[in-house]
Amino acid sequence: MNYQQLDPDKKDILIIDDKPDNLRVLSSLLARKGYNVRKALNWQMALTACQTVLPDLILLDIMMPEVDGYEVCRRFKSWDVTADIPVIFISALDDIFDKIKAFRLGGVDYITKPFEFEEVVVRVQNQLELRAARLEILKLNTELEQRVKYRTLELENTLEKLQGEIASRQQLQDKLLDIVLHDSLTGLPNRVLFIRQLGNALDLAKQDISYQFAVLYLDCDRFKVVNDSLGHIVGDExxxxxxxxxxxxxxxxxxxxxxxxxxxxxxxxxxxDISSAIQVAELMLQQLSIPFKLSRYEVFMNASIGINWGNKDYEKAEYLLRDADTAMYRAKAQGKARYKLFDPAMYQEAIQLLEIENDLRRAVEREEFIIYYQPIISLHTGRISGFEALVRWLHPVRGLIAPTEFIPVAEETGLINAIDIWVLQSACHQLRIWQNHPATPKNLTISVNLSARLFTQPNLIAQIDKIIYETQVNPLNLELEITESVIMENTNVVKTIIEEIKNRKIKLVMDDFGTGYSSLSYIHSFPLHSLKIDKSFITQMQFHQDTMGLVPAIISIAESMGMTVIAEGVETKEQLAKLRSLNCDFAQGYLFSQPLEEQSVVNFIADAHQW
Known part of the structure; x- marks a missing residue:
């Protein structure tokens, strides 16, 4: 095979990613920096690219079908021709286990998506310089061997030159080591050097019972906001x-x-003792709370800190850092700008969460979900007016899993988009079946919850149109429930999507009204059809006999804006009577029925209950 450089004046970079958009963006940006950039969507294309022209550097995504990034890296590292080509992983996976696996397979660096382009450029440049330094060292070694072999008769002169070249090589090695072990922006030790020093501390603790240490993991809470709003130069400063x-x-x-x-x-x-580490964490939080006066801006910052005591029973330094990271995320989840001590229970919870996430990804592929339907009753007629579609996860091992356990994970991972679209498709299909039954009310509605994340998807309207076309359901019978977080975004994209929904005569319902932002200034700007009162307010009515809590106020707000009101969680006849006296329009809850399986809905409709 003939391996030729495309352009001897440019470094060649191979990007391997199954997402064409990612390839296009990275390729364009790196090309503007003066690099030859080639792209590969999968392992076979990457192999062909390397057989044609050996790249100087590989940027590799992890999550790819058939052959993932880990396997691609392993294959390249096992092939002599490509073994020395540096591989930088770029992935949305941000867990310490993913990063450790990447480095174990031979990756030289790991960049987490969404990445900052300036960071990618710096890391690419560093690794190219590292490789150039390695090649220079190999070249020097080769020259040294040749001179020793062919100039034994000129030993004194060769020895003098050799000493100078050895010194040059040492300088290159020192430079290489400094680049590898230190952060180019701050000059601080990087993760590799930190893990090494953490390992030394762990070894010392095993040898000397009096030696105690702690590891802290600190994450800035608002840095991304600053970086996105003021720019990367300010972010670096x-x-x-x-x-x-x-x-x-x-x-x-x-x-x-x-x-x-x-x-x-x-x-x-x-x-x-551990109190000393806590004092350091408190001091750091105090220092970071003081405004940063930068060259052009004054910036406010805080952080979340996880603290892990240096238990000598740990097998590896990476596990110490992992558990400190786990504690940091717990601090962030509890409100940020605080510290949290690691507890072994946190690790077990993290493992369980990871298991749920992995099972949930498979569940989306296998459609392991079922829908229950809870009746919605008109308080004016006392008869059924519609159903709310409620998704449940039928786990093959654990059985039926409630949404409170898996929906937050689905939201965080983005799997909620696929789940919501599946529920919408299934519910509309089911409504169409029910409408063919003679006992079904003519204007029976179906109500489906949509995650706020869906409203960031530009193809949402196209997906809704496709479902309506395929199921032939009347849009007038479809209600989409959204939370206040959707309208609080108040972006042009969200406004456009909501306007398109309105144009299709689909009703929008504000779910759990009053439990979130409750911003009336936003609500009146959007074409909402109904407000849904959260169950907590209905429960509180019995404790506020005179004012009935916030329920009258919410109903009054809806009436003033021309909206109907739906009360959730109605469980007693007393609650029903109070809601009727307040002129509430609709209600749902266990008083009427628990959520029903689809085969039970027709019988429920046929029974023609009246309350």
Whole structure:
């Protein structure tokens, strides 16, 4: 095979990603930086590209069908021709396990999506410089061997030159080591060096029972907002300032490292007890709460910190950092700008969450979901007016799983989009079947919940149109339930989608009204048909006999805006009577029926209940 450089003046970069959009964006941006850029959608294309022209660097996505990024990296590292080509992983996977696996397979760096392009450029440049340095070292070694072999008769002169070349090689090696082990922006140790030093501390703790240490994992809570709004130059300036402040909180024997992005690792050694580590965390939070006066802006920042005591029973330093990271995420989940001590139960919860996520991904592929339908009753006629579609997960091992357990995971991972569209398709199909039954009311409606994440998808309207076309359901009988977080976004995309929904005569229902932002200034700007009162307000009516809590106010708001009102969680006849006295339009809850399986709905309709 003939391996030729495309352009000797340009470095060649091969991008491997199954997403054409990702390839196009990265290719365009790197090409503007003066690189030859080639693209591959899968392993076979990548192999052909390398057989044609050997790249200087590979950017590799992990999540790809058939042959994923891990396997692609392993194959390249096992092939002598490509073994020395540096591989940088670029992936949305941000778990410490994914990153460790990437480095174990031979990856030289790991960039988490969504990435900052400036960071990608710097990392690419660093790795290309590293490779150039390695090649230079190999070249020097080859020259040294040749000179020793062919110039034995000129030993004195060769020895003098050899000493100079050895010194040059040492300088290159020192430079290479410095690049590999330090962050180019802040000059701090990077993740590789931090793990090495953490390992040394763990070994020392195993040997000396009196030696105590702790590891802290710090993540800035608002850095992305600053970076996106003020730009990456300001973001870099802020990171340098943050690193400086954190360093002021530590003793000379402690270690501060930049682990990537806006994440920092701290190794505190020679501690008396955990309270010393807590004091450092509190000092860091205090220091970061002071405004940063940058060259052009004043920026406010806070952070979440996870603390893990240096237990000598840990097998690997990576596990120490992993558990500190877990504690940090718990601190972030509890409100940010705080610290949290690691508890072993957190790790078990994290593992369980990971298992749920993995099972949920398979569940989406296998359509392991079923829909229950809860009747909605008109309080004016006392008869059924429609049903709300409620999704449940029928797990092959654990059985029926409630939405409170899997919906948050689906929201976080983005799987909620596929689930919501499946529910909408299935519910519309089912409504069409029911409408063919003679006992079904003419204007029976179906109500489906849509996640706020769906409203960021530009093809949402096209998907709704397709479902209506395929199921032949009348849009007038379709109600889409959204939460306040959708309209609080108030973006042009959201406004356009909602306007398109209105144009199709589909009704929009504000779900759980009053439990979120409750911004009336936003509500009147959107074409809402109904407000749904959360169950918690219905329950509170019995404790506020005089005012009945907020329910009268919510009904009054809806009436003033020409909207109907649906009360959730009605369980007693007393609640029903109070809602009727307040002129509430609709209600649903266990008083009328629990959510029904689809085969039970027709019988429920045929029974013609009246309340």
């Amino acid at each position: 802020l990171l340098i300032a943050i690193a400086h402040r954190l360093q002021l909180c530590l003793n000379s024997g402690d270690t501060l490292a930049r682990l990537g992005g806006d994440e920092f690792g701290i190794l505190i050694e020679n501690l008396r």
